[in-house]
């Protein structure tokens with residue numbers, strides 16, 4: 001198990017008590033066969049789902065190499081699952097993360113961009129903050145000339161309850177540095193990310 005797949009050190013008994021209370025509150029019998037182990041399962045699930053709370057983006061981005069490449073690097077279609085902090089149900093979709101290395105040509109490992117998405121996705125989140133946290137962490141830790149992050153996601157809180165609109169996609173973007181200041185650069189990235197639609 002690598003450092004970044006390690007579950008969060010949560011208070012298991014406390015989550016178990018709370019889940020048992022929720023089951024009682026909805027009129028269920030927490031002692032029936034199918035539910036008896038549910039509080040413990042949920043505690044383990046939360047330890048995974050919120051593992052990002054115990055992870056440091058600086059560590060993910062500590063791999064930096066110098067390959068003298070100063071053009072755009074883009075990893076698109078990174079599958080991501082996060083948890084809506086309002087309803088504690090998932091929102092899920094794709095993240096696209098691009099950057100232009102600084103004048104020293106410093107890049108990070110491609111997988112680190114996907115790991116960075118997970119560090120912030122595996123926390124109670126809203127999509128806008130998730131998007132900007134990824135962008136800001138890249139700016140802070142690899143000092144690139146610019147960063148673009150686009151996330152497209154479906155929110156189960158809009159599908160299984162509430163407004164009940166399955167299929168509605170929320171698209172958020174965060175641009176920093178040259179992607180913010182130079183429209184053609186941003187446009188090039190957006191067309192690579194979204195493709196012809």
Ligand SMILES: Nc1nc2c(ncn2[C@@H]2O[C@H](COP(=O)(O)OP(=O)(O)OP(=O)(O)O)[C@@H](O)[C@H]2O)c(=O)[nH]1
Nearest residue numbers: 084085086091125126127128155157158161162163
């Ligand atoms: N901006 C933003 N809103 C979100 C996100 N995830 C969920 N929401 C919204 O958070 C809002 C919470 O609204 P409230 O009126 O406080 O809660 P609610 O009564 O459960 O709202 P409904 O979902 O409309 O039933 C809802 O409109 C959700 O769609 C997100 O990532 N970003």
Ligand SMILES: [Zn+2]
Nearest residue numbers: 084086087157
């Ligand atoms: Zn929600």
